Amino acid sequence: MQTSYQMFIETEVPEGQLIVSRTDLRGNITYANDVFANISGYSIDELVGKPHCIVRHPDMPRSVFRNLWETLKNEQIWKGFVKNLRKDGGYYWVYAEISGVYKDGKLVEYKSMRMPMSSEDKKTAQNQYDVLREKEEGTCRAVVSLSKENVDKIKKLAKDEGASEDKVINDILSDTLL
Ligand SMILES: Cc1cc2nc3c(=O)[nH]c(=O)nc-3n(C[C@H](O)[C@H](O)[C@H](O)COP(=O)(O)O)c2cc1C
Numbered sequence: 001m002q003t004s005y006q007m008f009i010e011t012e013v014p015e016g017q018l019i020v021s022r023t024d025l026r027g028n029i030t031y032a033n034d035v036f037a038n039i040s041g042y043s044i045d046e047l048v049g050k051p052h053c054i055v056r057h058p059d060m061p062r063s064v065f066r067n068l069w070e071t072l073k074n075e076q077i078w079k080g081f082v083k084n085l086r087k088d089g090g091y092y093w094v095y096a097e098i099s100g101v102y103k104d105g106k107l108v109e110y111k112s113m114r115m116p117m118s119s120e121d122k123k124t125a126q127n128q129y130d131v132l133r134e135k136e137e138g139t140c141r142a143v144v145s146l147s148k149e150n151v152d153k154i155k156k157l158a159k160d161e162g163a164s165e166d167k168v169i170n171d172i173l174s175d176t177l178l
Contacts, residue, residue, distance in 0.1 A: 008143075009090040012116065013039055019094060019114035022101070027052045030109065041087035052112075055084040057091055058166060059141060061132035072100055072110060081117060081125035093122045 013019065019039060022031040032047040040047070040055055047054065056065075060083055071078040077099040084092050094114035101109045117125075134140050146154075154172075158165045 009088075011039055011041075011086060011090055011092045013092060013094060013114070015116055017116070020112070021047070021052070022109055022111045023052055024109055025107065027110070029054070036114075039086075039092050040084065041090070046087075055086075057083045057085040058164075059083050059091075059126070059129060059133070061129050061136055063132060063136055064129070068098060072098065075100060075107070081121060082114070083126070083129070093117045093125070095121070 013035075017035045017039075018033075019036045020031070020033040021029055021036055023029055028049065028051050029047050032044050034044070037044045037047060042054070064080065064082075068078045068080070077097055079095075079097050082094050082096050084094065086092060095117045096112055096114045098110060098112040100107045101111050130141060154165055154168050157163075158168045161168065
């Protein structure tokens with residue numbers, strides 16, 4: 001029986017590899033390199049044209065992205081740690097540098113370069129983001145072992161309702177813990 005859930009599988013960005021993407025001014029991906037496709041589990045075709053939040057991980061606090069967009073609007077470079085969601089539900093951590101691209105002094109697009117992070121930095125960032133998310137959204141990460149049978153039921157419910165598995169679990173818990 002499979003006992004661990006794929007959502008928790010980390011893909012490491014190999015040392016020396018660079019994830020590159022560019023977006024239009026609204027954050028829709030206009031370019032993705034091979035490394036971005038490999039690490040995120042999407043094909044380049046699946047990435048291009050989609051909003052960059054296609055790889056947004058639910059562990060990331062909203063304030064991090066608010067800060068990112070404010071920094072870009074102030075024409076500065078945003079640097080920080082980001083946990084991203086893979087197509088298969090797994091995740092990968094990156095150190096990102098995101099900035100505007102200017103032509104004749106006019107902002108035309110954004111670009112992002114992402115590099116591997118040390119495991120020490122990943123632990124620190126995860127802890128900081130857990131604290132922020134709890135403060136901002138009142139949610140925290142919980143790791144529980146469920147029977148395979150219940151996991152399958154949750155997956156089916158999520159699919160039937162067109163909702164995320166997180167939402168289904170939260171709804172069940174809210175009803176039970178009244
Ligand atoms: C160039 C660029 C790269 C970005 N890279 C990421 C990224 O790797 N992961 C991510 O979650 N958001 C990234 N964002 C921010 C997203 O556009 C979005 O604000 C974020 O995912 C939060 O999604 P939401 O605004 O729908 O909540 C990037 C934005 C830009 C302009």
